[in-house]
Amino acid sequence: MKVKVVEDECVGCGYCEANCPEVFEVDSCSHVKVDTVLDEYKDKVIEAMEGCPTGAIKEVESQENK
Numbered sequence: 001m002k003v004k005v006v007e008d009e010c011v012g013c014g015y016c017e018a019n020c021p022e023v024f025e026v027d028s029c030s031h032v033k034v035d036t037v038l039d040e041y042k043d044k045v046i047e048a049m050e051g052c053p054t055g056a057i058k059e060v061e062s063q064e065n066k
């Protein structure tokens, strides 16, 4: 699983980092720190995606799945 944050949509609330600091880092807006999300963090990342107030976290389609 790969995710990205659309910077224009992020309001920097910090929810994603609070939920999964292993993957997200928030200063003025959120950044994804990893290339691929490890399986052990998937659930937390999905929770962050669902809980993000603006829906700024998107899953990136993996090339292997095409």
Ligand code: SF4
Pocket (backbone or CB within 6 Å): 005, 009, 010, 011, 012, 013, 014, 015, 016, 017, 026, 029, 030, 048, 051, 052, 053, 054, 055, 056, 057
């Ligand atoms: S939860 Fe969404 S809006 Fe909040 S910091 Fe993370 S990406 Fe930005």
